Amino acid sequence: DTEVTQTPKHLVMGMTNKKSLKCEQHMGHRAMYWYKQKAKKPPELMFVYSYEKLSINESVPSRFSPECPNSSLLNLHLHALQPEDSALYLCASSQQGGLSYGYTFGSGTRLTVV
């Protein structure tokens, strides 16, 4: 299995809702990432998990809460989002050490906040 699987592919949520994005990989990668991508912009790093521990938080608002329950799963819990949080949320994984050619990205969850 050489893929990163993200669910759901599309999500519409209200500003008072709580929802979660899910990411799964079975490549044995020990580093996992969340990126946010606005339309016509490059992906921006949000969080990095290394060996199931949060190692980098790029000053992301607390309404985004990441979780890494095990080495194959990465979640992003969403609560009280704003319309400007609408974006494509990408998950990626890599071998520990982050060799740049080893990043595998999922196809993303397209989030719309209404």
Add this chain to the structure above:
Amino acid sequence: DAKTTQPTSMDCAEGRAANLPCNHSTISGNEYVYWYRQIHSQGPQYIIHGLKNNETNEMASLIITEDRKSSTLILPHATLRDTAVYYCIVRPNNAGNMLTFGGGTRLMVKP
């Protein structure tokens, strides 16, 4: 990480070679040049990387100038499916767990 400069957009005729330039004049000796691309509605995909020597794989060729201040990604026979945003990234190969994307070049392959 060194900063990269890429043209915002380029067009290429189907079947012709697509040559995508990247300037990285502040590159350090331990920094590699990586190329990723992102096809519409998909996640970024690794293409190729190199340090000093030119590199070739089944997807593309990477030409790095002798002074390493610039490079060119070559898609030898572009197809419509190569229409995507191409990102040139410069960083050490052991730079911890961060991959940072710049603006990229939007390549449009036309029939």
